[in-house]
Amino acid sequence: MPRRLIFLPVLALIAVVAGIGLMLGGRAATTTETEVIERMAARYLADAGAGAARSDCEARPAVSDDLWLVVACGDYEYFVDAYGRLVHRNAPGVAS
Structure with a gap:
């Protein structure tokens, strides 16, 4: 068995990890505040x-380091992370 075949699984693992990192980084970089507010407003309406009206909603920066935005709609509050997830x-x- 040639020596270079020994490193093939390591290279495959590095490629998979790099792909996941690029995917998560791209998702975080392309998610806009407007998209998040619209999505949380739709959830509020449901x-x-x-x-309920979309105009009830407003957003502010979150105080916690783990969160990005707090979307407040009337008596409801939605806490969103950097990836735009509730x-x-x-x-x-x-x-609570």
């Missing part, structure tokens, strides 16, 4: 039901 939700009548 959660709150009748009487991490936590405060809602009326829901125990």
Whole structure:
């Protein structure tokens, strides 16, 4: 067995890890605040039901290092991480 074949699995692992890193980095870099606010506003409309409006929503920077934005819509708050994912939700009548 040639010596260079021994390093083939290591090179494959490095390529996979690099691909995952590029994918996650690209996702974080291309997610905009507007997209996140629109997505959380749509979630708010589904959660709150009748009487809810997109104009109820506003966003502010999160205080926590692990979070990016807090989207507040009426009595609802949506906490979003750097990848645009919902991490936590405060809602009326829901125990945190």
